[in-house]
Each structure stands twice: as C-alpha cells, then as structure tokens.
Amino acid sequence: MFEQLYLPSLLGGLLLGLSAAILLVFNGRIVGVSSIVGRLLGGQIAPNIAFVVGLLAGPILYATAYGRPPVVMILASSPLVLASGLLVGVGTRMGSGCTSGHGILGVARLSKRSLAATATFLAAGVTAATVMGLLR
Amino acid sequence: MNWNAFERLVVALLAGAVFGFGLSLSGMINPARIIGFLDIASGQWDPSLMFVLCGAIIVAAPGVMLQRRMAKPILDARFHLPEKTEIDARLLGGSAIFGIGWGLAGFCPGPAISALSTGLTAVALFVCAMAAGMILHDRILTHRSHDLRG
Numbered sequence: 001m002f003e004q005l006y007l008p009s010l011l012g013g014l015l016l017g018l019s020a021a022i023l024l025v026f027n028g029r030i031v032g033v034s035s036i037v038g039r040l041l042g043g044q045i046a047p048n049i050a051f052v053v054g055l056l057a058g059p060i061l062y063a064t065a066y067g068r069p070p071v072v073m074i075l076a077s078s079p080l081v082l083a084s085g086l087l088v089g090v091g092t093r094m095g096s097g098c099t100s101g102h103g104i105l106g107v108a109r110l111s112k113r114s115l116a117a118t119a120t121f122l123a124a125g126v127t128a129a130t131v132m133g134l135l136r
Numbered sequence: 137m138n139w140n141a142f143e144r145l146v147v148a149l150l151a152g153a154v155f156g157f158g159l160s161l162s163g164m165i166n167p168a169r170i171i172g173f174l175d176i177a178s179g180q181w182d183p184s185l186m187f188v189l190c191g192a193i194i195v196a197a198p199g200v201m202l203q204r205r206m207a208k209p210i211l212d213a214r215f216h217l218p219e220k221t222e223i224d225a226r227l228l229g230g231s232a233i234f235g236i237g238w239g240l241a242g243f244c245p246g247p248a249i250s251a252l253s254t255g256l257t258a259v260a261l262f263v264c265a266m267a268a269g270m271i272l273h274d275r276i277l278t279h280r281s282h283d284l285r286g
Contacts (some may be wrong), residue, residue: 005163005182005184006183006184006187008161008162008163009162009163009164009184009185009187009188009191010162010187010188010190010191011161011162011191012157012158012159012160012161012162012163012164012188012191013158013162013187013188013189013190013191013192013194014158014191014192014194014195015154015155015157015158015161015162016155016158016159016162016164016188016191016192016195016196017191017192017193017194017195017196017197017199018154018158018195019151019152019154019155019158020151020155020192020195020196020199021195021196021198021199021200021202022147022150022151022154022199023147023148023151024196024199024200024203024209024215025199025202025203025206025209025210026143026144026147026209026210026211027144027147027148027151027209027211027212028203028208028209028211028212028214028215028216028217029148029209029216030216030217030218031151031155033155033244033245033246033249034245034270037245037249037266037267037270038270038274041267041270041271041274042274046141046145047141047144047145047147047148047149048148050145050146050148050149050152051148051149051151051152051155052152052249053149053152054148054149054150054151054152054153054154054155054156055152055153055155055156055246055249055250056152056156056249056250056252056253057152057153057156057253058152058153058154058155058156058157058158058159058160058250058253059156059157059159059160059165059250059251059253059254060253061153061156061157062156062157062160062161069254070159070160070161070163070165070166070251070254071163071166071168072165072166072167072251072254072256072259073166073167073168074167074168074241074242074243074256074258074259074262075167075168075171075241075242076167076240076241076242076258078258078261080240080241081241081243081258081261081262081265082261082262082265083237083240083265084237084238084240084241084243084262084265085237085241085243085248085261085262085263085264085265085266085268085269086237086265086266086268086269086272087233087234087236087237087240087269088234088237088238088243088244088245088248088262088266088269089237089265089266089267089268089269089270089271089272089273090230090233090269090270090272090273090277091230091231091232091233091234091235091236091237091269092230092234092244092245092270093230093269093270093273093274094226094229094230094233094234094273094277095226095227095228095229095230095231095232095233095234096218096220096226096227096230098234098244098245098246099238099244099245099246100155100244100245100246102231103189104189104192104193104196105196105200107189107193108192108193108196108197108199108200109200111218112221112223113218113220113221113222113223113227116223116227116228116231117227117228117230117231118231120227120228120231120232120235121231121232121234121235121238122235123235124231124232124233124234124235124236124238124239125174125235125236125238125239126174126175126176126239127235127236127239128174128235128236128237128238128239128240129170129171129174129175129239129240129242130174130175130176130177130239132171132175132239132240133171133175133177133178134177
C-alpha cells in the first residue's frame with residue numbers, strides 16, 4: 001500500500017515543493033497556477049506561458065519515463081464539470097489563489113491569509129465531495 | 137528581451153515541467169484520487185493527498201528560508217510576493233467558492249491544465265469553464281464591486 005500509493009504521492013509532492021522553491025529563488029515568484037493563468041488571460045504572456053507549457057509537458061515526460069500516461073479519471077457529469085470549472089475560476093481569482101499558491105507556498109511561508117484560505121477551501125471541498133458522495 | 141528575462145523564461149518552463157511531472161507522479165492529476173481524499177464518508181478514504189501536501193511543504197519551506205536570506209531573486213531585481221496581510225471576506229468567500237468547485241469534480245487549476253495533455257474532452261470542458269470563470273471575475277465582477285463601493 002505504502003509503496004504503491006503513498007510513496008509516489010510523497011515523491012510527487014517533493015517535486016511540487018522543488019518547483020515552488022526554484023521559481024521563488026530564481027524568479028522571485030510564487031508557484032500559483034490560478035494567478036499564472038489569470039495573468040496569462042489578462043494579457044501578460046511571458047514568462048507565464050512558459051510555465052503553462054512546462055505544466056502540459058509534465059504528464060508527457062511522466063509517460064515517457066514510466067511507459068504509461070498518468071491515470072486521469074473524471075467521475076462527474078458534463079454539466080457538473082462545467083459548473084465546477086466556473087466555481088473554481090471565480091473562486092480562485094476572488095480568493096487570490098488555489099491549492100498551489102495558498103496550499104503549498106503560502107503554507108510554507110506561514111502566511112496567515114494562505115493558512116486561512118487553505119483551511120477554507122479544504123473544508124468546502126470536503127463538504128462538497130462528501131455531500132456529492134452521499135447523493136450518488 | 138534581455139538575457140535575464142530569457143533565463144526567467146527557461147526557469148519558468150523548467151518549474152512548470154517539474155510541477156506537471158510531480159502532479160502526475162503523485163496522482164494529484166487524477167480527479168478520482170482527489171475525490172477519494174475529499175469524500176470522507178465513502179468508506180474507503182484515500183489519505184494520499186496528505187503525503188503530497190506534506191512532501192511539497194518539506195521542500196518548499198527550505199526554499200522560503202533561503203529566499204528570506206536573499207536581498208533579491210537570482211534572476212530578477214526584486215521578489216514579487218503578495219503584500220496583503222489581512223484576512224478579508226473576499227479571501228474566505230473566494231476560497232469557499234473554489235473549494236466547492238474543487239469538491240464537485242476533483243479538479244483544481246494546476247492538475248486541470250496539466251491534464252489537458254491527456255486529450256480528454258471533460259478536461260478541456262473544465263479548463264474552458266475555469267477560464268470563463270476567471271474572466272468573469274476579473275472583467276465583470278470586480279468592476280461591479282468597485283462600483284458598489286463607489
């Protein structure tokens with residue numbers, strides 16, 4: 001169990017932290033995917049587009065290294081996926097961050113705002129997913 | 137473009153690739169795994185997301201400690217860090233809206249964009265809706281709230 005599920009999770013997590021540390025120390029920026037995408041949509045192309053290209057290349061590099069693509073399984077119906085995307089888009093911009101910016105770097109910086117945001121979206125996520133699970 | 141700006145572009149590309157690889161390796165790219173973590177009444181709770189977050193913070197924290205000893209980042213004239221410190225209604229309300237969306241389908245922005253490269257239609261649908269939500273917020277909702285505040 002540990003080697004199959006938890007060890008890859010831990011190693012993958014270490015890489016997320018490494019990415020955050022690299023971007024912070026070299027470019028002086030927060031790894032915040034919602035902010036990066038928001039700036040991109042607002043017309044600030046470089047260097048945000050480079051990060052997004054890298055993000056897209058990640059699963060391809062994984063597939064090359066392991067001989068199989070990462071599993072991506074979406075249980076939600078299309079209308080639910082649409083609603084979910086809209087909420088995530090509005091919510092991350094209103095709350096100035098998501099799982100990466102607040103959840104990883106904000107928590108690592110012990111930012112009070114990020115700790116409050118992370119506790120809030122974790123609680124809301126647990127509530128939504130659990131209610132959806134009970135309705136299924 | 138000067139040399140430093142080019143180097144920043146390369147670092148951003150590298151950081152994005154490491155992040156995308158990490159999302160794939162950790163299983164966080166898979167919405168079914170996220171739901172398995174967030175749905176606590178399923179009877180088969182999957183705690184692996186805790187390992188992902190802990191792993192990430194174990195490495196990000198020394199990065200932050202290093203950053204605090206530096207006057208400026210290696211490739212830029214200054215750090216670009218959030219300056220706000222107060223916990224306001226927008227932060228909490230936005231995070232709650234985001235969390236509900238996250239819990240409905242199991243996608244947050246990083247994994248969703250990264251998973252676009254799998255070519256699944258549902259992923260593209262999610263990313264389009266997310267982009268629409270961001271534009272809706274940045275161009276319409278914020279302007280209206282500024283108007284309300286006068």
